[in-house]
Amino acid sequence: MKLKYLLAFIPAIMLSSCEKDFLEPDSISTFDLDYIYSNVDDARNGVNAVYSYFNQDAFRSRLSNNMTGITDIEIGYHNGEYDNGRREIWNADALSSNNDLNIVWTYAYRAIRDANIAIEGITNSGNLDSDDANVKTTFNQLLGEAHTLRAYWYSMLAYYFGDVPYVTEAPVAGADFFFPKTNRNTILSKEIEALMAVEENMQWADALPYGIEQVNREYTIGMIARLALQRGGYYLKPDLTMARDSDYLDYYQIAKQYSQKLINLKDRELPSDFRQIFYNQNIFLSPVNQDILFEVPFAKGGGDVAWNIGIRVDGGTEAKHDYGSGSNYMAIPATYYMSFDSKDLRREVTCGLFKVTTEDTLAHVGVSNISQGKWNRRLLPEPPGRESAKGTGINWPMLRYADVLLMFAEAENELNGPTMEAQNAFKRVRQRAFDPADWSTKVDAYMSQISTSKQAFFDAIVDERAWEFGGEMIRKYELVRWNLYSEKIQETVDGLKKLADEAFAGVGTGPDYMYWKTDDQGNFVVLNPDNKVAAAPDETWIRQSFLIGLHNDTTTYSEFILNDFENYINGPQPGVVRYIFPIPVTAIDNSQGTLANDGYQFTN
Incomplete structure (x- = not known):
């Protein structure tokens, strides 16, 4: 039984407080923790409670993909619409009342709370030094999982909110739970130290019952390196300047040390077929000792992979297939597609130029809807039904060995x-x-x-x-x-404008129009993925506007070139992206004056 299925059966005692605010502690007695962490099975369930937050919208549709916003390789179209959700985040001007921000903040601290409960219960159980070798090994592994999951959520909080409350103790009724902000680099440093203290007692994925669907030693070592680069990297200060601390090279040294440690201790050949890595996810295979080190385990009916990210599939009651509906909320810009070497095998896997129609045929999507082609619900082993949408059960990759x-x-x-x-x-x-x-x-x-x-x-x-x-x-x-x-955003805007201008003038070398068809095996084929051609060799090819679609006769350039990148170039501080968002108003109201949205030129 995979971990993804176990997550659906977490005991009610572990989730009894899910409707409470993160700063409101539960009444957890010593007896409860002593009982839960007295044996392997209940302790496993206790740590599974931390995993459960991956199956909340805070992660499965927000942090995993929606909230990654606009970059030089992915675009979330806001189209001038404001929905108190992802579009405001894509536009880099979400208010403290934004519901998506509140969801992420709330569930991040619930996951942190349950991780703290697990860490305290495991540490105080006496089982870390048990005479039973299996118990000792399992409890040390569980401790590492809890610490690693907590570090992930703190990493995300630091990226999205900067300085945040740092809570490392299990909640106790009657304690002071109005925590002030802690410097984001202090948080990252302490989380790195915590992971360094536990990783050597963790197990490799090939020794664990759930392999890469379970936090393992490979992933924790990799996370130390990733967190160290975050800690040693730049960050936005409240005065809207970018800086990094003077000790940044110390953290590059940690990143080198731990990435090298994994290479020395658990090296593996990268799978030769890049496509197979993600095809495995589409068909629910999770091989160990390959590229993916850890992937979030979604049960069937859980997760949003190939619903709001991946190849577009048009479904519904009239569809001639039973794979349901999937879309991609964030397209791939033509500049990214065109940046690939023509012989780079990754481009065809990464950039989805086609969709699945209700007729169960393939069709070109044009220049504005290139999708993240690594996931496709049409590849699921069992069709989930015509009217299905969310909940494909496809896992989400968290870290790969190539990284x-x-x-x-x-x-x-x-x-x-x-x-x-x-x-x-x-x-x-x-x-x-x-x-x-x-x-x-x-x-x-x-x-x-x-x-x-x-x-x-x-x-x-x-x-x-x-x-x-x-x-x-x-x-x-x-x-x-x-x-x-x-x-990089400015480069993308300039590059898109250049492609549009050249296509309109007919002077570029890229495909102003693409010619495509499906072959006898039903495969999507493009005649000219890289270059301009005057005409197709025969009538079997269908012409689709491509780079020419970046031009607009009225506005010169398409809307997303003119509008969707604006706040990333000319925001409150031109030339500096205000990627930090305000702390949700609910958290501020509940903090009794401890928290405030100061700095960053927030309006509320």
């Missing part, structure tokens, strides 16, 4: 420049993107070109991470810590 390799390359480069160790880690990721016959030019010659300086190598890492992780919705966090957010 660890590139984190090592980045940290090593920051500390020592583009050494051979940094180049080799980078090369392992890039090799998979090309046919071995092309490695001499697309990998080896490319590596020689980018390894001439520290800056050139860093710029290449920025590009490679875009091509490798497109659609996995981590780009926002990277642009923040690199202090490249506004710069």
Whole structure:
């Protein structure tokens, strides 16, 4: 039985307080904790309570994808509409009354609360040093899971709200629970220290009953590196300037140390077929010792993967298929699509140029609706039904080994420049993107070109991470810590305008129109994915406007070029993205004056 199914059966005692505000403590007696954490099975259920928040909208549709906003490789169209939800977040001007922000804040602290309960119960149980080797091993593993899950939620709170209350103790009735803000870097430092203290007693995924559907030692080590880069990276201050602390190199050293630790202790070959990584998720396979280190386990009926992100599938009562409806709330900009090398095997997997129609056929989506092609509900082993939508059960990838390799390359480069160790880690990721016959030019010659300086190598890492992780919705966090957010958005706007101008003037080399069809096996085929052609060779090909669709005869450029990026370039502080959002008004009202939205030029 997979962990995804166990999460549906968490005892009521673990979730009894889900309707309370995060600062309102439950009356938890010592007897309750002593009982719950006296044995392996109940302790497992206690930690499962922390996992359960992944199946709330706070994660499954917000943090996993919706709230990642607008980047140079993903676009959330707000189209001037304000809905007290994701569109305000995409526009980088959400108010403290925004419901999506409140959902994330509330469930983040509920997950943190339950993690703290589990940590205290496990630590005080005596089972970490049990004479029973199995009990000792299991409880140390559970402690690591609870700490890692807590660190994830604090990482997200720091990215979205900056300085936030830092709570590390289980709630006790009668205690002072009005916590002030703690500096975001203090929080990250302490969470990194906590993970460093527990990871060596955790188990590798191949030794765990639920493999990569369970927080494992690989993921925790990788999370230490990821958190260290966040801690050593840039962040937005209340005066709307970007800064990073003077000790940032200490955290690049930690990132290098722990990414290298995983490489030394649990190296694995990257799967040669990039498409197979995500195809496995679509068909509910979760192999260990491959690329994905941890993926959020969704039961059937849970999760929003291939509903609001992935290949568009038009369903409904009139559909001629039983796979239901799925869409993509965030499209891929043409600049990103065109940035791929024409021989890069990742582009076809990452950029979905087609949709599934109600007729159960394939059709081109045009330039404005390129989807995150890694997930497709049409591939589910069993059709979920014509009127189905949410709840595909497809897991969400949280960290891949390719990420660890590139984190090592980045940290090593920051500390020592583009050494051979940094180049080799980078090369392992890039090799998979090309046919071995092309490695001499697309990998080896490319590596020689980018390894001439520290800056050139860093710029290449920025590009490679875009091509490798497109659609996995981590780009926002990277642009923040690199202090490249506004710069990359400006590049995207300028690039889209250039593509539109060239297409309209007929002078560009890219596909102003694409010609496509489905072959005899039902596969979607594009005649000219990279280049302009005068006409199709025969009538079997269908013409679809592509780059020419970026032009508008009335406004010159399409709406999202003119409007959707504006606050990322010319917001309250031009040239600096105000990616921090206000603390929800509900949390402020309940804090009895402890919390306030000060700084960042918030209006409320």
